[in-house]
Amino acid sequence: MPKPVYVFSSGRLGRQANTIVLETSEAKKHLPVEQVSELYLFGEVDLNKRLLEFVAQKGILLHFFNRFGYYVGSFYPREHLASGYLTLKQAEHYLDTRKRLDLARRFVEGGLENLTRLLRKEGAKGHQVDKALALIKESLEQVPHAQTVGELMALEGRSREEYYATWAELLGEEWSLNRQRRPPRDPINALVSFGNSLLYTALLAQIYQTHLDPRIGFLHEANFRRYSLNLVVAEVFKPILVDRLIFRLIRRQQLNPRHFLREGEGIFLSEHGRKLVVEEWEKSLQATYRHLRLRRSVSYRTSLRLELYKLEKHLMGEEPYLPYRLR
Structure with missing residues (x-):
């Protein structure tokens, strides 16, 4: 394969x-x-x-x-599985305010639910995460009532900010996270950015194996410069694949200061650090679990593809999309 x-x-x-x-x-x-x-x-x-x-x-x-x-x-090679019918359906769900909002709610709800489940597991280990859980629960209760995609993204952003505030408790003060993009100013931001990029590209590769168009997402605005569908689906899987990977790397003390380097105002993973993260990332994608509906073992890489198939069925009106839930 x-x-x-x-x-x-x-x-x-x-x-x-x-x-x-x-x-x-x-x-x-x-x-x-x-x-x-x-x-x-x-x-x-x-x-x-x-x-x-x-x-x-x-x-x-x-x-x-x-x-x-x-x-x-x-x-991204020319789409060999492109479907005119599905592309029209995808565009229809983006252009129809009601349909787009429905899908956007599902993606945001899936991401927040997975944050909740991850934090509950951490709380069961004795970590103090009640404040973040309460705020995310409040956001989840507001998701069905949001009237615009912007409101949904604000709920997601506020919840994720509160969630990241727990990382000092979960990982230690030296790994406390105040989320920054470019350039990352500390090792934890460098890790999150690199992990998210690996997830975005893994999803892009899976989209290529479906009939979906990567340029049409339902949270971010479609434009001429970027793919957006992979960014939307990634919201569901970030807690499951990226965040849990970072937790393992830090708790097992696989990462240390020599895996990072400073360049100008930013801090980045060294080549050795990137190799380490990539190796563990591949292990995460190849790891298997028993799929309750299929009644067989599947890998997390396969789960990314299955998520896209569920989205296709939603677009074609066959079955409402239900996001993957962390078990």
């Missing part, structure tokens, strides 16, 4: 017969194309049009990150 490949080395990517070749100053590495689903490029890599044509033909996505680990963008 094809898997993501993470490239940290600098060099040149090319095609040789039916193989992707990474050539560095030290060696050549051959990647059989049938074993690659997407390439994460962290190193300084040169490539040419011939390679892009090859990976487009094979449906392989390329995700580019700069030297600080910032997500730069993706090469």
